[in-house]
Amino acid sequence: MDVDAVNKFSSLHAKPNGLILQYGTAGFRTKAYHLDHVMYRMGLLAVLRSKQTKSTIGVMVTASHNPEEDNGVKLIDPLGEMLAPSWEEHATHLANAEEQDIQAVLAEISHREAVNLQQKAMIVIGRDTRPSSEKLSQSVIDGVSVLGGQYHDYGLVTTPQLHYLVCCQNTNGQYGKATIEGYYQKLSKAFVELTKQTFRSGDEYRALKIDCASGIGALKLKEMECYLPRELSLHLFNDGTKGKLNHLCGADFVKSHQKPPLGIEVKPNERCCSFDGDADRIIYYYNDADGRFHLIDGDKIATLISSFLKELLSEVGENLKIGIVQTAYANGSSTRYLEEVMKVPVHFTKTGVKHLHHKAQEFDIGIYFEANGHGTVLFSKAAEMKIRQLAKEETDGKKRKAAVMLENVIDLINQTVGDAISDMLLIEAILALKGLSVQQWDAIYTDLPNRQLKVKVADRQVIDTTDAERRAVTPLGLQEVIDDLVKKYRFSRAFVRPSGTEDVVRVYAEADSQENADNLAHEVSLAVF
Ligand code: 16G
Ligand code: ZN
Structure with a gap:
C-alpha cells in the first residue's frame, strides 16, 4: 500500500465533520453532497473485496427511486449478488473512519478477512443519470486507483446491467458476454x-x-x-x-x-x-x-410468472420444485391465490432484495418479487442443466417444446437481480403467448385495499420485529395493541417496521374496504408513538 498516496487522496476526499452513515438495505444513500468521501472509500473497499475473492467486484453509483438531489453507492459481489453482510459492516466502518485512521481500518479489514494484498484487483463501475453521478464515480475511481486496482468504467448503465456484467466477468462468459451489447x-x-x-x-x-x-x-x-x-x-x-x-x-x-x-x-x-x-x-x-386506475404490482407479476412456469414444468414432467418468496408487504390476496389456487409454497423474508434472493436460492426454481416491483426468477444449476438437456435431447415433441421455452426464460430473466427491462420482456412474452389482456391479468385475483403510512419517531430502532417483520417484539405491548386493532376489521392485517432506508417507521394495513384499511393504518400509527 502506498501510504503517502492514500493519505493524499484521503484528504482530497475529506469526510464532512461529524457525519455518520450506514451501509443500509441498498448501500449508502443520502444527499449527493455528503457522499464524495464515501465513494472514494468504497473504491478502496472494492479493491480489498476483489483481492479477497480473487474476482471482479462491481460498484454502482445510484440512489434508485430517491429524489434527484440524492445519491448512493453499493458494491456488487462476484456472482452479481449483493455484498456479503460481514463486508457491509466493513463498509460502514470505513465510511465513518476519521481521515487519519483510514490506513488502520484498511489494515484491520485486510487482516480480519485474510486479504492477500499481492493479489490483483479488478473493479467495474457504473452510474445512473443523476447530475452528481459522474463526479462521484470519479471519486470511486480515485479510491480504486490509489490501491493499485484495475478498473473498467461502464459509465451510464442500469443497476441490473452492472450486476449482469459482474457475473459475466467472473464466469468466463458462461452467463453471457461482459458487454452492454452482450446483454x-x-x-x-x-x-x-x-x-x-x-x-x-x-x-x-x-x-x-x-x-x-x-x-x-x-x-x-x-x-x-x-x-x-x-x-x-x-x-x-x-x-x-x-x-x-x-x-x-x-x-x-x-x-x-x-x-x-x-x-x-x-x-x-x-x-x-x-x-x-x-x-x-x-x-x-x-x-x-x-x-x-388499476395497479398491477410485484405480487401480480410474480403470480403471472409463476403460473406460466408451473404450466411449462408440468408439461416437461420433471419433478422440479417451485418456491415463491414474498415479504410482509405482499397483498394478502396474492398469498392466498398462490397457496390455495395455484398450490405453490410461499415463503416470507424480511424486506430487502438480499433476503428474498437468498431464500429463493433454496429451490429448483425460486421466484421472488417485492410488492414494489423488484424481483426475478432463480434457477438452480441442476434445474438449469436438466432443462437445457431436455431442450436438446427430449424426443417427445410437446415436452421438448416446453423445455425450449423454459430454456429461453432462463436466458431472458436476469438471474443476478431484479431487472425492469428483463422483467418487462418476460411479462410481455407471457401476455402474448397466453393471449392475455392487461384486464385479464389483473382479474386473476382482487387486491385487498391497503394503506402504507410513515411515522416519524425519536428512535425508530426501538421497534424490533420477528416473523419476517410481521410481528413487533419491542416495544413491549405494541403487538398486542396492533392485534386488538386488527380484530376490529374484516380480512385485516397490519404491521409496523423500522425503515432500512429512511429515518421513519413504516405502517402497513389491509382490510375489506379502503376506508377500513385507511382507518386501521391510522390507528396503528397512533399506537407507534
Ligand atoms: C431498498 C431495497 C428494496 C426494499 C426497500 C425497502 C434493494 C436493492 N432495495 O430499496 O428491496 O423494498 O429498500 O425500504 O435491496 P424501506 O426499508 O425503507 O421500507
Ligand atoms: Zn431501483
Missing part, C-alpha cells in the same frame, strides 16, 4: 425465440407505454430497441430529455400513490408500466373504461 443480444435472442410463434406484424395489441422515471431506463431501452422485434412497440415517456428524475413519476411513485405518473396519458385499457430511476423495479397499470 442486449442475450435478452433479445431469448425474447425472439420465446415469442416467435405469436407475434404477427402490425399487431397493435403489443403496444406498451413505459414511464422511464426520467432515468437511465429510457437511455438503455433506446439502445436496445434495434435488437427487439418491431411487433413489440415500446412508447417511452419521461425519457429524461425533460423533467426531473423520479419526480412525480416512476415505479415507486405509482406504487405508493396508487395513481398514474405525470408525463404519460393513460387512455382506457392501455397497458402501461413504470420503471424506477435505476431500472431495477417495474410496475404495470391501466385505467378502465370508467377511468378507474
Whole structure:
C-alpha cells in the first residue's frame, strides 16, 4: 500500500465533520453532497473485496427511486449478488473512519478477512443519470486507483446491467458476454425465440407505454430497441430529455400513490408500466373504461410468472420444485391465490432484495418479487442443466417444446437481480403467448385495499420485529395493541417496521374496504408513538 498516496487522496476526499452513515438495505444513500468521501472509500473497499475473492467486484453509483438531489453507492459481489453482510459492516466502518485512521481500518479489514494484498484487483463501475453521478464515480475511481486496482468504467448503465456484467466477468462468459451489447443480444435472442410463434406484424395489441422515471431506463431501452422485434412497440415517456428524475413519476411513485405518473396519458385499457430511476423495479397499470386506475404490482407479476412456469414444468414432467418468496408487504390476496389456487409454497423474508434472493436460492426454481416491483426468477444449476438437456435431447415433441421455452426464460430473466427491462420482456412474452389482456391479468385475483403510512419517531430502532417483520417484539405491548386493532376489521392485517432506508417507521394495513384499511393504518400509527 502506498501510504503517502492514500493519505493524499484521503484528504482530497475529506469526510464532512461529524457525519455518520450506514451501509443500509441498498448501500449508502443520502444527499449527493455528503457522499464524495464515501465513494472514494468504497473504491478502496472494492479493491480489498476483489483481492479477497480473487474476482471482479462491481460498484454502482445510484440512489434508485430517491429524489434527484440524492445519491448512493453499493458494491456488487462476484456472482452479481449483493455484498456479503460481514463486508457491509466493513463498509460502514470505513465510511465513518476519521481521515487519519483510514490506513488502520484498511489494515484491520485486510487482516480480519485474510486479504492477500499481492493479489490483483479488478473493479467495474457504473452510474445512473443523476447530475452528481459522474463526479462521484470519479471519486470511486480515485479510491480504486490509489490501491493499485484495475478498473473498467461502464459509465451510464442500469443497476441490473452492472450486476449482469459482474457475473459475466467472473464466469468466463458462461452467463453471457461482459458487454452492454452482450446483454442486449442475450435478452433479445431469448425474447425472439420465446415469442416467435405469436407475434404477427402490425399487431397493435403489443403496444406498451413505459414511464422511464426520467432515468437511465429510457437511455438503455433506446439502445436496445434495434435488437427487439418491431411487433413489440415500446412508447417511452419521461425519457429524461425533460423533467426531473423520479419526480412525480416512476415505479415507486405509482406504487405508493396508487395513481398514474405525470408525463404519460393513460387512455382506457392501455397497458402501461413504470420503471424506477435505476431500472431495477417495474410496475404495470391501466385505467378502465370508467377511468378507474388499476395497479398491477410485484405480487401480480410474480403470480403471472409463476403460473406460466408451473404450466411449462408440468408439461416437461420433471419433478422440479417451485418456491415463491414474498415479504410482509405482499397483498394478502396474492398469498392466498398462490397457496390455495395455484398450490405453490410461499415463503416470507424480511424486506430487502438480499433476503428474498437468498431464500429463493433454496429451490429448483425460486421466484421472488417485492410488492414494489423488484424481483426475478432463480434457477438452480441442476434445474438449469436438466432443462437445457431436455431442450436438446427430449424426443417427445410437446415436452421438448416446453423445455425450449423454459430454456429461453432462463436466458431472458436476469438471474443476478431484479431487472425492469428483463422483467418487462418476460411479462410481455407471457401476455402474448397466453393471449392475455392487461384486464385479464389483473382479474386473476382482487387486491385487498391497503394503506402504507410513515411515522416519524425519536428512535425508530426501538421497534424490533420477528416473523419476517410481521410481528413487533419491542416495544413491549405494541403487538398486542396492533392485534386488538386488527380484530376490529374484516380480512385485516397490519404491521409496523423500522425503515432500512429512511429515518421513519413504516405502517402497513389491509382490510375489506379502503376506508377500513385507511382507518386501521391510522390507528396503528397512533399506537407507534
Ligand atoms: C431498498 C431495497 C428494496 C426494499 C426497500 C425497502 C434493494 C436493492 N432495495 O430499496 O428491496 O423494498 O429498500 O425500504 O435491496 P424501506 O426499508 O425503507 O421500507
Ligand atoms: Zn431501483
